[in-house]
Amino acid sequence: MNSVSLRTSLVVACLLATKTLFAQAPAELPQIYKAREVQAPAQLKATLAEQRKLIASRRLTFQVANTGVSTISLDVLAGEKNELSDAERARIKTQVTSARLDPRYSTLLQALQKVCFATKPKYDARVANLVSPVRRQRCGNCWAYSAVGAYESSYIKVNNTASTAIDASEQYAVSCSGGGSCSGGFAYKVMEWLVNQNKRLATEANIPDTGTNGSCPAATPVTDYRAIAWGVVDPSGDINKIASVAQIKAAICKYGPVAASVNVTPLFQNYAGGTFNEMPSNPANPSTNHAILIVGWDDVRKAWLMKNSWGTNWGENGYMWIGYNSNNIGRRAAWIVAKKRTLVLANPSVVAQK
Template sequence: MSLFLALFALSGTFLDTVQGTLEMMQFKNFIAQFNKTYASNEEFKHRFLIFQRNMEEAKHLQREERGTAQYGVTKFSDLTDEEFLRCRLDHRAYFESQSFLRQVTEKDAPLKTCDWRKKGVISAAKNQGSCCSCWAFAAVGNIEAQWGIQGTAKNLSVQQLVDCCKSTCGCKGGYPWNAFMTVIKLGGLTGEDKYKYTGKKGTCKNNLKPEATIQDLVILERNETVICSHVSYKGTVTVAINQALLKQYIKGVIDPRPENCHHHKVDHVVLIVGFSRERKYWILKNSWGDNWGEKGFFRLRLGSNACGIAEYPVSAIVNTGTFKRHLCPP
């Protein structure tokens, strides 16, 4: 049954209560915009009530927001917080248990502005779907960008990483350093056209010819100036952030109050592709498709470790054992 037929099949009492309200008009537009379908009238009512609560939360976030971010209707507006945050992993406990992971610094003064998209090395935002594979998309996006900066464009398989990762990973969430170590063990990644994304963990195909390799990985110091320096001259960086505010995010620069986006509760991996030190924001690539945020990207306050962005910055090293210096376009 279509949603609009389901709407008119609801009980008279419910219709009398909600028909013509702003919330119901918003919900109808939401249904049409994101092509939502529900299994029954009860499910429709259930999702409408969740939608109402999410709109109230968006209004609260808007009142609390200190930047230019706008919150409201998104593709996730019919999900509970438990559904939206089901992929959470404890990055801090796992990172600190791995004694071989060491953080390094950068000494070069960063540029004032940087946007690697302007060099044509950042692909369009892809969609991880219901698989908790943000870690894989961010890592593969990093490797693609690093090869692109070296002058060789790549479109690599995320699914190979999802299937072949042996540690905490797959569709249950994962860590970017494990992603890079998996690529090293595999001897590289094949192309997306040869190993397409399915959105679920399958059997590892490790006999395919790699189209890109990496030599090592680097974990940067927990310092935003250091991260800016690395992005300025060496390319993109994967980071783990607290995703709490992204559920309601539409556009603009997120500048959260610490209590709304605690830096110790990072649970989502994204890719830094640029920044503006003058206007104080990071530019980040997400893996929720181009119908979320700013065509799949978003901006976050720079300089206050907003949402934990400086906690776990990691990048692959490609082509040679050391980074070659490249200037990021402003």
């Protein structure tokens, strides 16, 4: 090898090594987390020190810190139930694979699919103003936040409204849908309840999250928060499977952000930034305990952009970048289509649609 070729090879090797290093090395911890750590309890500081040693030894690509939920039990934060009976899985599969979306909505959704293409290397639904603000759950009702978050995004998309124009009540979903309780539940059951029983959601202003199961009000909410269809992202209709990257991308582009599940751990709880890649997913036998919303992707990171319901003092202002193949992300991925409003309520005491 001549000297020119040798120098070229060395430069290429250095560039590749540098690229790998930056891909693996977490960025510096944001200042807000540095300040918060000063006030952290001694036990949490010790936990974070051990977690950082683990991250360094395994060359993981994310940071941990004293987040807004670091001192809360995971039992409270992670409220998705894990197991479904074979009979329930079969029932869902039969229902979603036989359902057909109203052609008028198929045409509408196709027309609204302006900037999202599954073949694009990067997409962020927030840029398209299709994501409502980050919320903060008050008990193990993440499943309700996941379902309602997906609904809100669809409502914004279908009705071409502002991302701050809707704040639906997760508490109403907890108290009325039969999808679960403060001890856990399933996001898809909220979607099924809205569509199959022709129900509507209340507003957060009228029925805020109390951190309890609550009781279902007798009066029907005076809103236009209704849905006309829901489905499982995986075409097989198996709600327990981890949908593929291609399937999730296509669903996000067609329907908007999708509800999904993930397996959360103490490292996840203390996530402060970077690309979360704690453990490889297990498609053959996936286990999850938390419901979230997938709102975008980045093929360079090889990661999903995930909206959580733990407030803005967790992660990257309430969001996480999580590897496509990490912690069983994408299990139970489901979409919902909001009903297009036909009348603007000038008087909130008037019901727009019967």
